[in-house]
Amino acid sequence: MIPQREIFWHISYKGLFYLLAFMSISVFFYGLVRHISVWRAGLRKQKIIFLWGAVKRVFLEGILAGRILRGDLNAGIMHLFIFWGFFLLFLGTLVLAFDHWIFHFLFGTCYLLFSLCLEIAGLILAVGLIWAFVRRYVKKVKRLENKKEDLLLLLWLAIIVVTGFLLEGMRISAQSPSWGIFSFLGFFLRDLFPKHVALDMYPFFWWLHALLSLSFVAAIPFTKMFHVIASPISIYIKDQPAFIIPAEQKQAGQFSYKELIQIDACTKCGRCVEMCPSTSVGEPFAPRDVISALRNQIYFRKDINLPSKLIWYCTTCGACLEVCPVYVPPFEIIRELRSKQIEDGTEVPALMIQTLERLYKYNNPWVSTKKKRADWAKGLDIVDITKQDEKELLCYFVGCTTSYDIRAQEIAKSFSKILKYCDVKFGIFGKKEPCCGDIARRVGEDGLFEEQADLCLDLFQEYGIKEVVVSSPHCLYTMKNEYPCLREEIQNISFFHYSQILEKLIKEKNLVFKKLNMRVTYHDPCYLGRHNKIFDAPRNVIKAIPGVKLVEMEHFRENSLCCGGGGGRMWQEELDIEVRMSERRIMEACDTGAEVLITCCPLCLIMLEDARKSKELENTIKVMDLNEFVLMALKT
Amino acid sequence: MDIILCIKQVPDVTEADLKIDREEKSIIRDDLEMVINEWDNYAVEEAVRLKEKHGGKITVITLGDEESEDVLRRALAMGADQAIRIDEEGFENSDPRGIALGLYHIIKELDFDLILTGAQSSDIGWGQVGVRLAEMLNIPYATLAMGIEVVDGKIIVKRELESNTFEKVELDLPALVTVQTGINEPRYVSIMGIRRVRKLKIEEKDIDELGISEDEVGEKGSIIESIRLMFPPEGEGAEILQGSLDEICEKLAQIIREKGGLY
Structure with a gap:
């Protein structure tokens, strides 16, 4: 006898199965269309373009799960098994359908090979599911939130797998095929069922297995399982060109198609919760909670009750x-949520209102005057670009915090001195320098961002700036x-951070240094490292x-810990809690035994300097800017 | 409930280095940014909240130059429905009575249930325009409101008194209430919010249209005369600490310790 399997063996009402299958697929597609129609309503500027790199990324990071293995091997392998x-098994079912309807092979x-493959697949899935159970309910991994849905889906899949193997056992017991060993798990289970019992029970289990499988497919778009569709798409669109829709042309808080897909792709894995610096000092915020609440609201019309202050x-x-395996940027999505609160106006924290009003009137979030902006430069003989004709100057854009904060002014002073020492021709915008708009952008005040950015861009263009x-x-x-x-014409302007200029000067000018016998550590500012990918310049x-020995802290480079000053938090002390x-961060720096903590950002400098004082570490460690x-x- | 709001624009003097002009009558405003009077901002917010709760229309009025339309637009962005500007010409250097008179001539033609003003202004600070206006209109008024409740066609106003005590008074409508800071938390007005009301028309009235003669208002019509504007004399005890930041802090800490500021 030739080894093969009779489809619908011992099963009546085949038609009913096809009817149910049709219903299941219809429900699946109905759900899918609902998701897609939400995506399509998202803001978009240009057509989604085809990118080979992105396809490769989906394959390597999604299907081969390269990204999910990073950081948490245990969870990564578990996911790999289940996936x-x-x-x-899904492919197997398709092949079986092909074999039955189109070409019998x-x-x-x-x-026998096919049968063996599916057997192994079933086993892998079973192991993955047990692993998942253990992680969730025995080891109780902290970053997982255990909702009903999580348990339900695991049980659902588990019952499908178990009934599948039991069915095999019954079939092998009833048919006793000579090739039964190829379905080895079923083969071992056959002794549980004497032949007549197997024949009696088989249809019952078959229908149970079929119903659960079909309904699982139907449930995909209505549960977190939808990530099987949305996550690869989220990984793909990561590389699409960035765009900003002018505030006039959108409603506040309106998401882009990208953000909508990203929200949809969240699997609630909680890696972000583990990494979030706010969550980890005990603040009531967790990125996953925001995304997951939004997903429920947007896709399943469940009301979210997030306190408005959270964002x-x-x-x-x-x-x-x-750390997000599927590239969800909660901070971008939160930015949109903030912009909605900004437009409404009634729930914006009081200190933030003050800050933004100052920014609007005085082009800086600190002091109520434009006049004092260049006070730090007094006596340093620095060229004011707006008051001279020389072109081709390096434009030093000092920035609000560096201009106004007494501690941060040291950055500008020392950097200017170094530039002068190296005979670099440079100039500043003096009193005319506006805010770059970062704060406004980060807190969702899009109109104000555009205003400030326009002021900057106009200055750059008016004075023919090429390098900033x-x-x-x-x-x-x-x-x-x-x-x-915002403006395509400025694509010929190059922007640098001073650490890059310093690195270049050291290389080109052969700067001669004194020997400093010091042990130092370096704090990667989030916006220099993670956001701009500049890790090596300051280290070099x-x-x-x-004589300087650079030691790293526990968290460094991509894993660096936030100083707590970004995203507008510098101006929102009311949100601070005990820790x-x-x-x-400063405690981590102390743990390295370094004498000096060096950083590269005015906000980090202020925050860490304050922490050093509040922790009474004045005699233990110094905080210095790289300059x-x-x-x-x-x-x- | 139809509300009339009387607000004004003032120079923002927080952290500014103020200078007094030669005649010693006013401060030099060239470098100062103009903002809404702080008390008025609370009044606008209170009006918008009352409107959100009880419906009705808000008309906002200011007396000032063209630049002062900014505060009207700001109020429109916050939720006011229409705005009127009384042109400043002829009203320069008015005393509170003159300002109240200008407002009176517009408001007497309007239907309203409630007038809200700030309790005082940060620049001149007489705290009189509101009450004088109420007297002219012959309607009841309450000052220093820290809460306004509408009950059965009347309002109950919570007034701030000394040492953290409050008084509740009941007023028949129409009435005028002057609003104290802290009555609410004024909402943020976004740039887009202001841009959205950019095209709304602001009604303009001048002194002639109001039927006021130039003798009644302005400097001529004032019953009080400003003699001199000055900075307070430097106090005896003032000591300006010199030295580097660290030295200044050290000295300051020492003084606080010596004077018993630390226990």
Whole structure:
């Protein structure tokens, strides 16, 4: 006898099965269309373009699960097992349908191989499911939120797998085929069922298995299982060109198609919760909760009851995106939520209102005057670009915090001194320098962002600026990534952070340093590192100074911890709780035994300096800006 | 409930280095940004909240130059329905009576249930325009409101008194209430909010249209005369600490310790 399997063996009412299958697929597609129609209503500027790199990314990071393995091997392998088990069984069913309806080839060796493959797939899925149970309910992994849905879906799949294997056992017991061993699990189970029992029970279990499987497919668009569709798409659209829709042309809080897909792709895995600096100091905010609440609201019309204050905790540090397997950027989505609150106006925190009003009137979030903006430069003999004719100057865009905060002014002073020491021709905009718009953008005040950005862009164009160096990584991010979305003409302007200029100067000018016998550590500002991917420039500068030993903290580079000052938090002390993010960071720096903590951002400098004082570490560690450190080491 | 709001624009003087002009009559405003009077901002918010709760229409009025339309637009963005500007010409250097007279001549022609004004202004600060206006209109009024409740066609106003005590008074409508800061938390007005009302027409009235003669208002019509504007003399005890930031802080800490500021 040729090994093969008779479809619908011992089953009557085949028609009913096809009817149910049709219904299940219809429900699935109905759900799918609902999701897609939400995506299509999202904001969009240009057509989605085809990118090979993105296809590769979907394959490597999605289907081969490269990204999910990073950081948490345990969870990654578990997911790999469930995914591949499920995926192979799904493919198997398609192959079976092909064999039955179109071209019969599953017999003999072919069938035996097929049978063996599916057996292994079932086993992999079973192992993955048990693993998932253990992680959720035995090990109780902290970052997982255990809702009813999570248990239900696991049980659902588990029953499908178990009934599948039991059916095999019954069939093998009833038919006793000589090739039964190829379905080895079923083969071992056959002894549970004497032949007549097997024949009696088979149809009952068959229908149970069929019903559960079909309904599972139908349920995909209505549960978190929809990530099997949305997540690969979310990974694909990551590389689509960024765009900003002018505030006039949209409603506040209206999401782009990208954000809608990203919200839909969230699997609630909680990696972001683990990494979020706000969550980890005990603030009531968690990125996953916001995304998952939004998903429920947008796709399933369930009301969300998130306290309106929650969204103001996010520092937009980007640690969540760094670990998200499917590239959901909660801070971007939160930005949109903030813009809705900004438009409504009634729930904006009081200090933020003050900050924005100051920004509107005085082009800076700090002081109620434009006149004092260049006060730091007094006596330093620095060229004011707006008052001279020389072109081809390096434009030093000082930024609000560096201009006004007494501690941060040291950045501007020391950087200017270094530039002068190296004979670099540079100038500043003086009193005319506006805010880059970062704060407005991060807190969702899109109209104000556009106004400030326009002021900057006009200045750049009016004075024919080609190269801009900034103090703040926040300015850098806004100018480099967001300005081109506003005005295409500025694409020929290059933007640098001072750490890049310092690195270049050290290389080109052969700067001579004194030997400093010091142990130092370096804090990666979120917007320099994670957001702008500049990790090495500041480190190379530090390492170029002889005698300096650079030691890393527990969290560094992509995993760096936020100082707590980004995303508008610098101006929202009312949200601070007992433990502050900056304090956690300074303690980590102390643990390295370093004498100096070097950083590269005015906000980080202020936050860490404050934390150093509040933790009474004045005699333990110093906080310095990279420029101050370099200037200290320069032979003069 | 139809509400009339009387608001004004003032220079923002927080952290500004103020200078007094040669005649010693006013501060030099060239470098100062103009903002809505703080008390008025609370009044606008209160009006909008009353409207959200009880319906009706809000008419906002200011007396000032063209630039002062900014505060009207701001109020429109917050939820006011129409705006009227009385042109400043002829009203320059009016005393509170003159300002109230200008407002009176517009408001007497309008239907309203309630007039809200700030309790005082941050620049001149007489705190009189509201009450004088009420007297001219012959309607009941309450000052320093920290809460307004509408009950059976009347309002109950919670007034702020000394040492954290409050008084509740009942007023028949129409009435006038002057609003104290802290009555509510004024909402944020976004740039887009202001842009959206950019095209709304602001009604303009001048002194002639109001039927006021130039002798009644302005400097001529004032019953009080401003003599001199000055900074307070430097106090005896004032000491300006010198030195580097660290030294200043050290000295300051020492003084606080010595004077018993720390326990």
